[in-house]
Amino acid sequence: AAASSGGIVAYAGSKFDNTAEQTQVAQKKKMVVLGTGWAGTAFLKNLDYSLYDVKVISPRNYFTFTPLLPSVTCGTVEPRSIVEPIRKIIGKNKLLFNWFFILLSQKGEEIDYWEADCYKINTVGKKVLCRSKIGTNLDGTGEFVVDYDYLVIAVGAQVNTFNTPGVMEHCHFLKEIEDARRIRRSVIDCFEKASLPYLDEEERKKNLHFVIVGGGPTGVEFAAELHDFVAEDLTKLYPAIQDLVKISVIQSGEHILTMFDQRIAEFAEAKFQRDGIDVRTGYRVVKISDNSITMKCKSTGETSEPYGMAVWSAGVGTRPVIVDVMKQIGQENRRVLTTDEWLRVCGCDGIYAIGDCATISQRKVMEDISAIFKFADKDNSGTLTVKEIQDIFEDLCIRYPQLELYLKSKHMSDIADLIRDAKGGDVEKGSMQLDIDELKIALAHVDSQVKSLPATAQVAAQQGQYLAQCFNSMRDCEEHPTGPLRLRDSGRHRFRPFQYKHFGQFAPLGGEQAAAELPGDWISIGHGSQWLWYSVYASKQVSWRTRVLVISDWLRRFIFGRDTSC
Ligand code: FAD
Ligand code: MG
Ligand code: MG
Ligand code: MG
Ligand code: MG
Structure with missing residues (x-):
């Protein structure tokens, strides 16, 4: 029902909100995390392990503090000073949560780490194919397969030589x-x-x-x-x-x-x-x-x-394993894996991507303009008053961060200024009515402020933290679905789309x-x-x-x- 209110609340159909039968399933969902860099580590540090059966797979069993790598090249900082074993990082979290387990008299939670590369992801069968370099199994390959319900891809990027010889x-x-x-x-x-x-x-x-x-x-x-x-x-x-x-x-x-x-x-x-x-x-x-x-x-x-x-x-x-995923899900003409603003990979089920291996496809105001109009027009009059628009302004800014950037670039603080600007400045504020075409004119250039986020540790870490918070409260959300109002409820800010703070x-x-x-x-x-x-x-x-x-x-x-x- 919530989804019928249109594009502005399209997120209400999200996996996080799913009211579905799953609530009944007592068994923990299987979660696989690929990568222990900035994004993966931030995710693991913030995840409540008691809720999922977590497997971490990465060829490096440590986290590297990359901003200090240049200092290591000249001996200003020693290599061991900027790496931290991932098992220690995971262990700390477990210790923290053990507290609660003692209180709730439950058992401590296990989380597995395996040192291996993921070389293929089967998005339909929901499996990841991995290969370990440090040891072989019975068939002599070191390969193994892991099933998942949720897959968090945080494998980062690789160097690009642009095929320059040598x-x-x-x-x-x-x-x-x-x-x-x-x-x-x-x-x-x-x-x-x-x-x-x-x-x-x-x-x-x-x-x-x-x-x-x-x-x-x-x-x-x-x-x-x-x-x-x-x-x-x-x-x-x-x-x-x-x-x-x-x-x-x-x-x-x-x-x-x-x-x-x-x-x-x-x-x-x-x-x-x-x-x-x-x-x-x-x-x-x-x-x-x-x-x-x-x-x-x-x-x-x-x-x-x-x-x-x-x-x-x-x-x-882009890493080969990501290129392959993109082929499977119809993103082959893109440069990096594309997700929505909740960091879910578009075109497949149960896969999330964070950090340098992914980019967010920000929704455009102009694509959703009719839905926005309908959503704002509470009295179904076919026209909007300035007040009606102001009422949804906050929601709009959350859903379309480009709006706030655009207002800032125009030195405006209120959407009413934008509308007054479009309609001609002499219109009386109280009586101003706007039809859909006028709204289109007013918001026509807002999408010019859509920017893709840089490939930095800052973005990766914030995405990891955000996604962990989403997963931590997913069950809570499934049990108490509340529809679009959630957007306004500051206590549930975690269900807002990902917002980067620079x-x-x-x-x-x-x-x-x-x-x-x-x-x-x-x-x-x-x-x-x-x-x-x-x-x-x-x-x-x-x-x-x-x-x-x-x-x-x-x-x-x-x-x-x-x-x-x-
Ligand atoms: P990464 O941190 O690269 O992590 C990727 C992880 O995935 C690694 O653990 C890797 O082993 C693992 N992995 C790779 N392939 C696979 C596979 N097939 N299967 C499973 N796991 C896999 N950013 C800043 O914001 N500030 C800075 O000052 C800054 N300085 C930098 C300096 C240097 C020298 C470099 C190289 C980068 C710097 N960055 C900086 C950028 C920052 O490091 C990256 O943006 C950040 O690491 C991205 O995080 P990530 O988790 O996406 O990828
Ligand atoms: Mg990572
Ligand atoms: Mg790293
Ligand atoms: Mg990115
Ligand atoms: Mg109206």
Whole structure:
């Protein structure tokens, strides 16, 4: 019945609201979680395990604090300081919930983790096919199948080489903790190689040319970190060759850090120039061989340059297992797995996707405009008063976040302003009546503010937490279905569509300086922001153990410098 009120409450038909027979089923539903990164870990930390039979499958039995990976590449922070075993994270939750179990005199809940890759998802048969690399089963393959009722996909993204020849063979990536370790070893190797007695100057230079492909936050942060490492620590140890070091950042676009405010990008470019980091914008890497990198520029054509070490941080790609799912459910022409605003994968049943492997398809106001009109027109008069629209304004903003963004962009606070604007300013407020065409005109440009969320840890963690809260109260919701009013009931905010809260972003630029972009267009660049960066990243650690380790790594670095042995 609720669903008949139209598009605005389309969520009322959601799985979360299902009044169905399922309530009677005493047995726990089987839930499979794929991935133990930002999204998967946030989900597991917030899920009430007593409600589901949970299996966690991921090739890494630990969570990695990715924002500090660039620091690991130069020994500012040790690898073990930024990883936390997933079994510990799961265990903590169990401990917390054991409390309740004792109170309710129930048994403690079990949750399973299996170290394996999921290589195929059968969306019809509701099975995931997995393969373990660390051990084999009776048939010698290490493969096994797991059934699910609910599947939470949080496998993240993989690097994208854009099929550039030589990248896979000759470049480092910076995605996993092993990558960071390898880069650290490779940097030192380059310095040692360049110090060998039988090399001429050209070859020393080649070995000390560090190339970073991609001017996004990761590439820039790594370049800054490497520059500091060289300037503060390595030049003391390799004084004979210190002048031969060169760091290049190659960026295909006009500027680096394009996802940041322009002021930050300009500051970063100027700082890098002062530091002697060669920023080449407008260059696209077309080929990499074992000792030279070939790039193309619109104005100057193709050039090749020798290099000692190259790091590729130029793009995100979709994992094969996700590409396969997309084929199965008719999303093959999309770039990433598409979900609705409740993070349910569109086109299949019982599958949810969070983090970098997924994107939310935000509903458009103009697609639902008739339903919105009908929903607002409580007296069925065929016209709307401003009051009628104001009454549903809050619901509209929840369902269509672009509306609030649009009003903000127009410096308006109330939807009535938008309507007055569309109808001509001289209309009396009380008597204003609006038909559907006039409503269409008023809201015509609202959808221009629909934005897809960035692939960041911040988004992934918020999605994981949100989805866990949905699952925690799903049963409650099935037992007490209340229809569209739920949207207004703040106590049940968890059934609102997912809403992302942006807390700002950082770009560490080296030399104890960082750029911070905080909500409300607040920009801060310099040493103060670096201290803000230290405190935010210390507070965001998943456990007290990693927090203590990270802070002591920073202190150690301040006192003794970075560790150059590895
Ligand atoms: P991930 O964290 O990548 O987790 C994916 C998980 O799935 C992993 O556990 C993986 O082992 C597992 N997995 C992979 N394949 C399979 C499979 N087939 N089956 C089962 N499991 C699988 N974001 C910020 O907001 N701020 C930052 O400062 C920041 N800095 C970054 C620095 C670096 C160097 C990098 C690489 C990323 C950074 N990010 C940052 C981005 C952030 O790390 C990602 O957006 C975030 O990790 C996405 O979370 P996720 O859970 O979707 O994926
Ligand atoms: Mg994850
Ligand atoms: Mg991670
Ligand atoms: Mg995403
Ligand atoms: Mg009316």
